[in-house]
Amino acid sequence: PPAIPAAASVPPRAEPAVDAFRLSVNLNSLTDLDAVDPAAVDGVGLVRSEFLFLSPAEALSEERHVACYRRIVTRFAGRPVTLRLLDLGGDKALPGLIEGGPASLLGERGIRFLLAHPELARIQARAILRVAALGPVSVLLPMVTLPAEVTAMAKLFDEEAARLARLGVPVRRPPLGIMVEVPAAALTLDLFAEAAFFSVGTNDLMQYLSAAARDNPAVAPLNTGSETALFRLLAQISTAAHALGKPVSVCGDLAGDPEAVARLMALGFRDFSVAPSRLPALRALLRRPAMAEG
Ligand code: PEP
Ligand code: MG
Numbered sequence: 001p002p003a004i005p006a007a008a009s010v011p012p013r014a015e016p017a018v019d020a021f022r023l024s025v026n027l028n029s030l031t032d033l034d035a036v037d038p039a040a041v042d043g044v045g046l047v048r049s050e051f052l053f054l055s056p057a058e059a060l061s062e063e064r065h066v067a068c069y070r071r072i073v074t075r076f077a078g079r080p081v082t083l084r085l086l087d088l089g090g091d092k093a094l095p096g097l098i099e100g101g102p103a104s105l106l107g108e109r110g111i112r113f114l115l116a117h118p119e120l121a122r123i124q125a126r127a128i129l130r131v132a133a134l135g136p137v138s139v140l141l142p143m144v145t146l147p148a149e150v151t152a153m154a155k156l157f158d159e160e161a162a163r164l165a166r167l168g169v170p171v172r173r174p175p176l177g178i179m180v181e182v183p184a185a186a187l188t189l190d191l192f193a194e195a196a197f198f199s200v201g202t203n204d205l206m207q208y209l210s211a212a213a214r215d216n217p218a219v220a221p222l223n224t225g226s227e228t229a230l231f232r233l234l235a236q237i238s239t240a241a242h243a244l245g246k247p248v249s250v251c252g253d254l255a256g257d258p259e260a261v262a263r264l265m266a267l268g269f270r271d272f273s274v275a276p277s278r279l280p281a282l283r284a285l286l287r288r289p290a291m292a293e294g
Contacts (some may be wrong), residue, residue: 013111021286024273026251033072036276043080045273046251047072050086056097073135074136080136084126089113091215110143115152125160132172140199144178144185150194182206186233189240198241200247206230238268249273258285
């Protein structure tokens, strides 16, 4: 197995119980899926579903969605799988359906695009409702700003669940959680009564806090320089989520950086989801040597 980086290279920290931590994996593709040992992680904390479909025709095929999700849920046999609804727009274009680009960073991205194109959202919802009958699936809503967006998506899921049930199709209505990646939502978690859980997307949260695009090297120093602002907001998110008694995880790239994770742990975060390549470093930090390599 690859060498595990020395834990001594990270700052000192309090020593919480080993079992208090959860380490999950982010999946960007079915190739990622094949590369990860499901027994070596606590589950899938984020499936970036927008990367699973290479054309509008694929994204509009309910059966194609079902095939992808079924593979993931079956492979993770019984471990929690968090499927994020299509986060299209911004840096994630699907030519023919949505062009993306800088303009859409502040436009119809993520859940905004889905609510504006409910036929697409309904296809994905039906596929998820069908696959959720096979295992512990939950759903993440991307780019949520207001509670009304969650209400609208919950209604859409309920309607599709009822429709499938009438047809005799086995379904399970999964819990809906939100990505915490728009500052307005991050500052008002208590208003999101319908969100069952929170997952912090530090990549977008940082870019929207600093007003500096995440993929533009010319303004990258503004993002790194805004770390103090980001951590103040993260502290507030952790406090609010714990006060509400709702699960909170971190799935942005920050969760793959051991030094940042040590700081996140000090703020009360215990649940991290990282890219497959970051699993060994995080495992070393979270002191889970018993886990096999993923
Ligand atoms: C994030 O924004 O931090 C996140 C996890 O989502 P994505 O990187 O896919 O936008
Ligand atoms: Mg994001």
